[in-house]
Amino acid sequence: MTSVDALASLGRARALVLRTTTAERVADAVREEVVEGRLRPGERLPEQAVCTALGVSRNTVREALSQLVAERVLVREANRGVFVAQPDRDAVRDVYRVRRLVEPAAVLSGEAWDAERVATVRAAVDEGRRAADTGDWAGVGSANQHFHRALVALAGSPRLDQQMALLLAEMRLVFHRVPDVREFFEPYLGRNDVICGLLEDGDRERAAREVTEYLAAAEAQLLAAYDPR
Structure with a gap:
């Protein structure tokens, strides 16, 4: 399950994202939720939920999540989706x-x-x-x-x-x-x-x-x- 507080907080970042409408800004918003502890290790991050919270397209969200996977903040699991990483x-x-x-x-x-x-x-x-x-x-x-x-x-x-x-x-x-x-x-x-x-x-x-x-x-x-x- 994804933290309700984190999604609500992402919603508050919507105005910023709408001003830029870039995957990088979406990645910044999601990353900040991790930095502030509102998204926790192992939590699933459904693409559609992020789209709704930030008011951006699914393609933009998919690009942003892929960036965060490359940064090791998120991990993508086959047939399961994207999850917050659990560092070893x-x-x-x-x-x-x-x-x-x-x-x-x-x-x-x-x-x-x-x-x-x-x-x-x-x-x-x-x-x-x-x-x-x-x-x-x-x-x-x-x-x-x-x-x-x-x-x-x-x-x-x-x-x-x-x-x-x-x-x-x-x-x-x-x-x-x-x-x-x-x-x-x-x-x-x-x-x-x-x-x-x-x-x-x-x-x-x-x-x-x-x-x-x-x-x-x-x-x-x-x-x-x-x-x-």
């Missing part, structure tokens, strides 16, 4: 391999580093704190996604921003494997705050080191959530 251990390792190259470098050497960009990082930290205060741990997860997106945005590269969107979609699917969402995300609220504080102080070198250590710890925790081989 190798996918976790590869995603973190890329993140360890990209995120610390954006923090250390990003050409778009300025007060406005750092304020976006702070906004994500504050968003996570507010969600935690209300016990909204799924919201904390979304805020964490926004935090890492803001770190990569320090590079000032639209291509890296686009690549990060793909990585965040895969990451959110991985996070669904965590048995206790609060236990996983709560310690990173403080670590996010530390990294942001270092950026605000202009200590980019130390902030980059913190990001590297952070990613290593998160990868180890996520791999532990999978059955050992």
Whole structure:
């Protein structure tokens, strides 16, 4: 079954898609539902339901879903349809391999580093704190996604921003494997705050080191959530 909330949220993206009427925009809308945790691993995504939600043609949706299959966000199963992907251990390792190259470098050497960009990082930290205060741990997860997106945005590269969107979609699917969402995300609220504080102080070198250590710890925790081989 497809999440009713996800389809309703896709419906709210209809105005954006209608302004462009492209498969890429449809793919962006569906991918964002994955990033925000509204589409979960293993959920079926019927073409007609997406057509209805976004008000676009079936051919456009089919093209968009094929793009997301190529990105490993979705999988196509013969005679069954299209489903949200369920990343395995190798996918976790590869995603973190890329993140360890990209995120610390954006923090250390990003050409778009300025007060406005750092304020976006702070906004994500504050968003996570507010969600935690209300016990909204799924919201904390979304805020964490926004935090890492803001770190990569320090590079000032639209291509890296686009690549990060793909990585965040895969990451959110991985996070669904965590048995206790609060236990996983709560310690990173403080670590996010530390990294942001270092950026605000202009200590980019130390902030980059913190990001590297952070990613290593998160990868180890996520791999532990999978059955050992």
